[in-house]
Amino acid sequence: MAELVTRDLHLDPPMTMQRVHDAHTWLLPSAAVLVATLAVGSRLKWLFWDEPITNWVVDARTDNLTTFFKWASTTGSTEVVFTVSSAAAALSWNRCRPLAIAILVIAFARPIAEWTLKELVDRDRPPVDDRLVTGTGPSFPSGHPLAAAASWGMLPLVAALYTGRRVLWWTVTIAVWSLVALTGISRVWLGVHWASDVVAALALATLGVALAERMPLLTRRDSPSPLDRRMGNHRSSNDGPAAP
Numbered sequence: 001m002a003e004l005v006t007r008d009l010h011l012d013p014p015m016t017m018q019r020v021h022d023a024h025t026w027l028l029p030s031a032a033v034l035v036a037t038l039a040v041g042s043r044l045k046w047l048f049w050d051e052p053i054t055n056w057v058v059d060a061r062t063d064n065l066t067t068f069f070k071w072a073s074t075t076g077s078t079e080v081v082f083t084v085s086s087a088a089a090a091l092s093w094n095r096c097r098p099l100a101i102a103i104l105v106i107a108f109a110r111p112i113a114e115w116t117l118k119e120l121v122d123r124d125r126p127p128v129d130d131r132l133v134t135g136t137g138p139s140f141p142s143g144h145p146l147a148a149a150a151s152w153g154m155l156p157l158v159a160a161l162y163t164g165r166r167v168l169w170w171t172v173t174i175a176v177w178s179l180v181a182l183t184g185i186s187r188v189w190l191g192v193h194w195a196s197d198v199v200a201a202l203a204l205a206t207l208g209v210a211l212a213e214r215m216p217l218l219t220r221r222d223s224p225s226p227l228d229r230r231m232g233n234h235r236s237s238n239d240g241p242a243a244p
Contacts, residue, residue: 009160009169017210028210031203035141038200042123042140050194054126057189066132069186073133076144076183081151082107088151088158095161102212103154110150110208114143126191135192141204142197145184149205152176154212180205 020027041047074080085107092100115137123140125131156173163169184198 009164009166013156013160013213014166014169015173016213017206028207031206034203035200035207038196038203039117039121039140042194042196042200043121047194047196050196053195054130054188054191058130058191061189065189069182069189070133072179072182072186073144073190075152075179076146076148076187078147081147084151085154088154091158092161099157099161099212103158106150106154106208106212110147111143113204114141114146117141118143123194123197126194130191132190133192139193140197141200142184142187142193143201144187145180145198146201146204148180148183149202150208152179153205153209157212 017028038047085103089100089103089107092103118138118140121140122138125135125139153176155176156169159169159172180202184202187193187198188195
């Protein structure tokens, strides 16, 4: 028998950043403090562990892994992330307008926030001899994982508009966040970012996702959800009380 779709994952997803924060109230403030600390440390050249990590990565390189990480890096490129964000916004537009708007706002605000931080911190990238691809501009924070999180990371919110199946939602969520993590690792492997640049980008992404998750809640709770509209379960406010 086919699995019944009975849960509205749009308004009640299996896991949200807010729920994690409610259970661990230190999480989001710690992410903000971590970004600030790494920014100051990068500016003042205090992050002594970055160079040994880069040296270890350079020594560990293999041709096959380099080919793989070059592919992973492209998932955070400008062309890819704007395509993903545009598709996600288009798929959300008719089912949850606030989410679609949030996706577009994050897509365009992300490079502004990224380059503002880059200019403020003005950190040098790893040595040119260690780089396998071209890197432009200052190093902190790493733009590729941040861009990947701001685009691919929105897909679980979009998937929740189309399915009530937890297994499918978890599959999408695990896949996209694994991709974001690989994108971050790829930038260190390819020698264009320090490890702390990537850590800061992922911490920033945590804060951005927490904000994006709040946008669907702007829709009224008593309005028909996407799942209700598909199943015909919504009753208008003029309907009488439900039968016992």
